[in-house]
Amino acid sequence: MKLDILAFGAHPDDVELGCGGTLAKEIALGKKVGIVDLTRGELGTRGSVELRNEEAAAAAKILGVSVRENLDMRDAFFVNDEAHQLKIIEMIRKYQPEIVICNAIDDRHIDHGKGSKLVSDACFLSGLMKIETEHKGEKQQAWRPKLVYHYIQWKNITPDFVVDITGYNDKRIEAILAYGSQFYNPNSNEPETPIASKNFLDSLNYRAQDLGRLIGVDYAEGFTVERYLGVNSLGDLI
Numbered sequence: 001m002k003l004d005i006l007a008f009g010a011h012p013d014d015v016e017l018g019c020g021g022t023l024a025k026e027i028a029l030g031k032k033v034g035i036v037d038l039t040r041g042e043l044g045t046r047g048s049v050e051l052r053n054e055e056a057a058a059a060a061k062i063l064g065v066s067v068r069e070n071l072d073m074r075d076a077f078f079v080n081d082e083a084h085q086l087k088i089i090e091m092i093r094k095y096q097p098e099i100v101i102c103n104a105i106d107d108r109h110i111d112h113g114k115g116s117k118l119v120s121d122a123c124f125l126s127g128l129m130k131i132e133t134e135h136k137g138e139k140q141q142a143w144r145p146k147l148v149y150h151y152i153q154w155k156n157i158t159p160d161f162v163v164d165i166t167g168y169n170d171k172r173i174e175a176i177l178a179y180g181s182q183f184y185n186p187n188s189n190e191p192e193t194p195i196a197s198k199n200f201l202d203s204l205n206y207r208a209q210d211l212g213r214l215i216g217v218d219y220a221e222g223f224t225v226e227r228y229l230g231v232n233s234l235g236d237l238i
């Protein structure tokens, strides 16, 4: 299956938190979108792997993505080496996306910056014909995405561009809250974590509103890029 956009996250919920509104909007515009999670978030303080799997499937359904896969890398301990790059290359060649979106380039959780560089490196390597990979016994063709974007997570990173997600913020929040074990719930007996605080839950809306405010819309999500953004005409940026 060929996809237009493939979004990677080190943990299930990274993609929803980083670019859920953008993906919901692109899907509504007719784009085919998939999600690949690197790990199952098995070291997360709250919840369990089984619960997280169910939550990830529910969130994928809410967003309307065509496919969601998990590469079963080790939470916190995966590294950016040949074996891990080849697993990502196999996904890129399988789905042949024009655009790849991946983790924040730098963040509080060490997997985010690490996952960001791993996916970015694999996007480049995937275009080299002499790197041979197979999927289900069949030799794969080289494929390099045209663009690699990075979403923004815990830290406030200045975006290179923002996407207007007005009209899609409710769906974004619904997909995030599908991870009931991870976020603020005053009735939960699980340990406190930074992302389970009320402050973090509130930040999901106020950051999107703030990024939206700066471009004159209600809600937006921000991204960073790896090369200059090119436009055909000045009007493209209105």
Ligand SMILES: [Zn+2]
Residues within 6 Å of the ligand: 010, 011, 014, 109, 111, 112
């Ligand atoms: Zn994460």
